[in-house]
Amino acid sequence: MERKIWEFEGFTTCRVLGLTFDSIEMKNIFKELKIDDHQHLTESEMHGALVRACAERNFVSEYIDKTLKERFERYKKRLKGLDQEDISRLIEGGDVSRDVPLAALIWFAVRNQDEKIREIEGRVFNAVHIREHRALRFYDALCRELPLDGTDKEVISKLRSGLVSSEKLKRNLDRSKRKIDQFKSEIDAIKADKSELSIELKEEKRLNEELRIEWENSGGEEALKQIENLTREVKFLTGEINVLNKELITRGASAKKPILGIGCWRDYIEERPMIDDTDGGSSLEGSSLKGKNIALVGGVESLVPCYRETVESFGGVFYHHCGICSMNRREMEELAGKVDAVFCPVDMNSHNACRYAKKACKFRNKPCYFLKSSGLTAFRKELIDFASCQNRKIVTEVLG
Template structure:
C-alpha cells in the first residue's frame, strides 16, 4: 500500500461512516458481516445468525467502529472498497482532492466525475488528501490541509444529504398507493430500459413504414401504367372491330383461314416442285452420261437397243407395252392409248417397296417400256434402265406423264421400228425439264385470290 495515501482507519470517523453508508445497502452490509464473521461487539464469531437482529444502521455503525483501528477486519473492508471503486480509478484515482471537493460542492469541473458515484469521490478524495498535502508542505501543513479537505467534504455531503432528504420527503408524500421511495429508482430504471426498447422498436417500425410507403408508391405507379396499357388495348380492339366490320364481319375470319390453307398448299406444291426438279436434274445427268448407240442418230429420248429378232408391225399389234410411273389415276387412259395402237398394256406405279424384283419381272414379260420422268421416282427409273439393258429390251423415258406424250412416243416407236428393222430407234436424250409454268400460274392465281379475300 502506498505510504502517501491514507488508510481507512486514518479517515475521520464521519468520513468512513459516510463512505460505508453510501457504498453498502442493507443487503450489502449483511454480506460484509457474513464475510468478516462479525458480531455485535465487532469481534470474531463462528456464526452469522446474530446479524439478523441488527438493523442497517447498527450494522453500519459497527462496521465503521471496526474500521477506526488497524486490524485484519479493517484491512478486509479496505480491500472490499478498493475492489468496488476500481472501475473509477482511471477517472478519479489520481485526482486532486480540492478538485473533487469543488465538484461535489458546485457540480462544476471535470466532466469525467459525473459518471462517478459520490461514495467513490469521497473515497479517493480522503485517500489522496495526505498525498497532496505531503507534496505541498510540512507535517503541520499536511494535517491542516487534510482537515480543511475533510471539513469541506463534510459540509458538501451534509448539503447533499439535506437535498436528498427534502427530495425523499417530497417524493414519499407524492407517491400513490403507499409505494416505497426505495423502489422508485428501480421502477425508473425499468421504465428507462422499456423506453429504450420501445424507441428501438419505434425506429424499426418507422423504417418498415417508409419501406411500405415506397412499395405503395411503386404499386400505384405500376397500376397507373397498367391502366394506360389497358386503355390503349381497348382502343386498338375497338379499331380492329371497326375494320373487321368494314371487311364483312365474321366472314373475314373464314376467308383468312382459307387464305392460310391456300398458302400452306402453295408451300407444299413448291416443295414438291423443288423435289421433282432435283430428281429430273439427276435423271438428265444419268442419261446424258450414257453413250449414244452407233446406228442411231442423236435423239431427244434415250432407249435401249431393239433385239434383231424383235418383230413389230406398223400398228404394233400384239406388242406388249409397259408403262412405269405417271399418274396412277390415269392408268385406264394410258391403257386406252396403248390399245388404240393394238398393244397389250401393263402398268407399274413406279413404287419400289418390293425391291427391284417387281420391275425385273415386269420387263421379262413385255416388249417395250415407257417411263415418264416428271412423275416418277429416281430409283424406279434407274431399275427400269438396268433391267432393259440386261434383257435387251427397248426403253423410252418421256418428259411428260400426259396422254399426248405417250401417244406420240408410241407413234414414234412404231415409225422407228418400221424404218429400222435391225437398228436401234433414235431416242431422244434424257434431260427433260419439268413443265412448271402451269403450277406457277396456278400458284399465282391462288395468291391473287387470297389477297383479294383479305
C-alpha cells in the same frame, strides 16, 4: 502520511460508512466482530454504532479501516495523477466519468494528511450534502411514482430492466416505422402500376375498336367466307395443274420445264437471294434482310458494334435497347413499333426485361425471339432463321 478512519471528522466517517455498507453488510460486520445483541438492532442503530466506534481507535475501527482500504484499493489506479484537491473538485463537480463510487472518492480525498485537510473535508461535506438533497428529492419523487419494494440493488435492477425494455420498444418502434414507410412506397408503386394498366387498357380498347371497324369495313364474316372459298379453289386448281404437267411430261411436250402452275415459278425462286447452308447456315446471299428493322434487347455491351455489323451485313437496320426497364415501359413499346422483329437474350437480361419485351411485341403484334446465349453465333443463327422464314413467306405470297 495516511490518516486512519478514527482521525476523520464525524460527518466524513458517517458518509463513507453509509455509502459503503448496507444493512446486510453491517450485520455481517457485527457478526464477524462478535458483537452481542446485534440481531435486534435496526439499520440506523447499526450505522450509528459503527460511526461512534470509528470515532476512536479500537478493534472495531481498525477492522473497518482495513476493510475500507482493501475495498477501495482497486479504484486507486483510476485516480492516478490526482491529488486531494483534484479529487475534491471531482466531488464538487459531480464528475462520475471515471467510474469510481462516491464513497471511494471521499475516502481518497481525505485519506492523506495535508495542511488543508480540514478545509478539504469541509468542502467534501458541503458537496456531498447538496448531493444528498438531490438524491432525497429524486427518491421522494420515485417513491410517489413507482412502488419501491426491496433493497436498493433490487430497485436499481428493476430500473435498468425498465430502461432495457424501453430501448427495445424504441427499436421495435423504429423498425415498425421503417416497415410503414416501405408499405407506403409499395402502395405508391401499386397505384402507379394501376394507373399505367388503366392507360394500357384504354389503349387496348381503342385498338380493339379500330380492329372491329376495319373488320366490318372489310366485309366481316362474309369476307372470311370468300377467302375460304378462294383458298379451296386455289387448292383445286393447283391439283389440276399438277395433273396437266404430268401429262405433258409423259407426252414429251416439255422435257425440262413445265409451262403451267407452280413449276413455272421454279427458276424465279432459284434466282431469288436465299440462305446458303453449305457452311452450316453461317451467311446470307443477297439482301435477305433488306428493308427489315431488327432490334436487340440487352446482350453484351462490348459486342453491340458486332451485333450491328452482323445485322447490317445482311442488309438490315439495327436497333439496340440496353435492357434496363424503368417504371415507364413505353420506350420498349415504341421500339417494338419501329422494328420488324425483336431478339432478346435470356442469359444477360433480367426477368422483367424479358417480360416487358414480350408484352411490347405482343402489344405491337411483332415477333419476339428469345436467345439462350448473347454470343454472336447464336444471334447470327437466329437472324438466318428469321430471314429464312421471311423468304418462305415471300415464296408463299408469290405462289398463292
